[in-house]
Amino acid sequence: MLSHPDGLKYVKSHEYVRVEGDVAVIGITAFAADQLGDVTFVELPKVGANFKNEQKFGVIESVKSVSDLFMPLSGEVIAVNEELNSEPELVNADCYNKGWMLKVKMADAKELDSAMDAEQYKKFIAE
Amino acid sequence: MTSTTTLKETPLAACHRELGAKMVDFAGWNMPVQYKSIIAEHMATRQKAGIFDVSHMGEFIVQGPQAFDFIQHVIANDLNKLEAGDCALYSQLCYEDGGTVDDLIVYKRKAENDFLLVVNASNIEKDWAWLQKNKGAYDCTLTDISDKTSLIALQGPNAETILAKIAGDSIKQIPFFGYGRATVDGVAFSFGRTGYTGEDGFEIFVPNEKAAWLWGRLLQDGAEYGVEACGLGARDTLRLEAGLPLYGHELDADISPIESGLGWSVKPEKGDFIGQKPLAEQKAGQVQRKMVCLKGEGKAAPRQGYAVFDGDKQVGVVTSGAPGVYVGYPIAFALVDKASAKVGTELAIAIRDNKVKAQVVSRPWYKASKK
Numbered sequence: 001m002l003s004h005p006d007g008l009k010y011v012k013s014h015e016y017v018r019v020e021g022d023v024a025v026i027g028i029t030a031f032a033a034d035q036l037g038d039v040t041f042v043e044l045p046k047v048g049a050n051f052k053n054e055q056k057f058g059v060i061e062s063v064k065s066v067s068d069l070f071m072p073l074s075g076e077v078i079a080v081n082e083e084l085n086s087e088p089e090l091v092n093a094d095c096y097n098k099g100w101m102l103k104v105k106m107a108d109a110k111e112l113d114s115a116m117d118a119e120q121y122k123k124f125i126a127e
Numbered sequence: 128m129t130s131t132t133t134l135k136e137t138p139l140a141a142c143h144r145e146l147g148a149k150m151v152d153f154a155g156w157n158m159p160v161q162y163k164s165i166i167a168e169h170m171a172t173r174q175k176a177g178i179f180d181v182s183h184m185g186e187f188i189v190q191g192p193q194a195f196d197f198i199q200h201v202i203a204n205d206l207n208k209l210e211a212g213d214c215a216l217y218s219q220l221c222y223e224d225g226g227t228v229d230d231l232i233v234y235k236r237k238a239e240n241d242f243l244l245v246v247n248a249s250n251i252e253k254d255w256a257w258l259q260k261n262k263g264a265y266d267c268t269l270t271d272i273s274d275k276t277s278l279i280a281l282q283g284p285n286a287e288t289i290l291a292k293i294a295g296d297s298i299k300q301i302p303f304f305g306y307g308r309a310t311v312d313g314v315a316f317s318f319g320r321t322g323y324t325g326e327d328g329f330e331i332f333v334p335n336e337k338a339a340w341l342w343g344r345l346l347q348d349g350a351e352y353g354v355e356a357c358g359l360g361a362r363d364t365l366r367l368e369a370g371l372p373l374y375g376h377e378l379d380a381d382i383s384p385i386e387s388g389l390g391w392s393v394k395p396e397k398g399d400f401i402g403q404k405p406l407a408e409q410k411a412g413q414v415q416r417k418m419v420c421l422k423g424e425g426k427a428a429p430r431q432g433y434a435v436f437d438g439d440k441q442v443g444v445v446t447s448g449a450p451g452v453y454v455g456y457p458i459a460f461a462l463v464d465k466a467s468a469k470v471g472t473e474l475a476i477a478i479r480d481n482k483v484k485a486q487v488v489s490r491p492w493y494k495a496s497k498k
Contacts, residue, residue: 037149037360038166040450041426043479059479061428063165063450064360088426 002030005096009112010121011072013054016096017112024073024112026102027095028060031125036062039091042084044101049077053111057102060091069101073111079103137182138277138338146356154249156183159358168361169368169452172324173493175353176283178345179362181323181330182338185251186276187244187258191267194240198233201261201401203384205394209235213306215319217392220257221402225383225409229254229374232321234306240267245278245330247374261401277338281345282328282365284495285352290318290329292348303327314340323362325369326495364452367460370420370491376431376447377418377460385409386462388418388490416443417468420492421485423457426450427478429485433459434477437467445476451492458492459485 004010009017014032018025033039041061051057051071058069081100084090090099116124134157143150148159159180161168171177189198199206204218212235220228229250234243246254251273258269281290290298294309301307301320308317314337322328333341346354363373372378377387384393385406395407423429429448434441443463451458459476467474470489475482 037161038164040428043427059427061450063364063452064160066428066430085426 002034003096004030004118004121006118008096008118009072009115010118010124011070011115012124013070013072015070015072017072017115018096019106019109019112022106022109023078024075024104024106025100026072026104027100028069028091029121030095033092033095033099036060036065036067038063039088042088042091042101044080044084045077047077047080051075051077051104071104072115073104074107075104076107077102078105135183137180138335139180139182139279139342142339142342143180143356148356148358151359153359154183156248158183159356161358161360162356165358165360165364166452168355168357169364171353171355172283172326172357172361172365173453174284175355176281176285176289176328176349177324177355177357177361178342178349179280179282179357179359180277180342181280181362182277182335183248184278185246185248185254185271185273186278186332187246187255188270188272189242189244189267190270191240193265194242194267197262197265197267198242198244199397199400200265201258202231202233203393203400203402203406204233205397206233206235207397209233212237212239214302215304215306215321217304219378219384219389219392220254221383221406222380223402223405225385225402225405226380227374227378227382227384227387228257228380230372230378230384232319234319236306250374275335277333277335277341278330279333279338279341279345280322280324280328280330281349281354282322282324282326283354284327285349285354286326286328289345289349289352289354290331293344298329311344312340316341323371324365325371325491325493326365364449367447367449368451368453368458368491368493370493372418372460373447377462382418382446382462383409386414386416386418415465416462417465418446418460418462419468419487420490421445421459421461421474421476422488422492423448423459423476423483423485425457425483427481427483428457429459429461429476429478429483435461435463435485436475436477436482437464437472442467442474448476454492457485
């Protein structure tokens, strides 16, 4: 079964956020990875880039599709997962850990108040 | 979620669900796009064997004293190539202006003037109407058996071994593009040694009520030879890598088979047929555009509709593109100006904000090694 762990925040565009102090670790959910199928390429921004909530921050390609990636909050990118350059399949294998995409210094943690918790997200994707 | 209630299903739909397939709407059919992974299914077919439910494809029978003459009138290839019975021919149906109605395989069966046409699922109704419209006074009958017939493709280097295990060693005598028959457990079926993956293999016609039996046998008897159930996703990446055209991409009402690089299958010299004049002119060199095979740099895949540049000038557009799963680099068919179509030409594909280098390479990207 697809896993959507407790303790993470989820948004409707199928990114998750794991809060670590004032840093947000961002990636796509297991549901999204499963829908995409085999991920073949992830295009991520440079460290230092600033994004607003819901702004497009990258592109993810699977064998059959191309999809945009959207910010679940505002902030400055302080790290990107370089391993996805050579191993994009980590997004399918382990989206919450080795398949993370961005670490962002959050501009306003309150933005996450409107994000979903795991239970709400599971209901959202079942609709 | 979109409702699937209006979608048609093949007799194998329950088998696909049992295997955990992801089902999608394809040309009005609820079809498996993948089971576990497109990449795994693609590699299984290249290295061992894959089976594909292609029952959604259309099958028409043409019989009667002038069946040969009628088909010769509507296809661009020369039906005289099928001298002996039990063999197949790849061809296209073309419009008067040389544009393409559909591409198809014509099987000549044992009897004279007894043909089977296999057409694309998305074009069944259009093709049927086109054939009816052009039948005129030809003395032959057309029968649409699409709804009674299931089609399962068995493809890959182990395909022959697997089918021989089920149907006997005599199937090994069937040549490429030959047609054969077998009876197993009281079930009679027929098959062409054809396919759409670039591998050796068979496309097996079986009555609907026996489709699940055959699917099960292929999975069970093929298990020791590494057979995997494969969806339409892998079928598309396999055919692309093997340089095979797909209607709606490399062939269309405004893309002729000559422009698509299929001149080997167009025979204007055979005599009168629909589209003969423009196709003869095109084959003699009067074409402005050519379908090329591109090898892309980097990892981002070209996709249908992306612009293709020669220097600063747009010279064409991608018709199909994907990661080349087996060859390991991005690949694309593109329809470009003739002047930019030579093998070795350095072009560029606009992928989002980047112009990514792509070289015209010889067709196809992938060719199976001979046994």
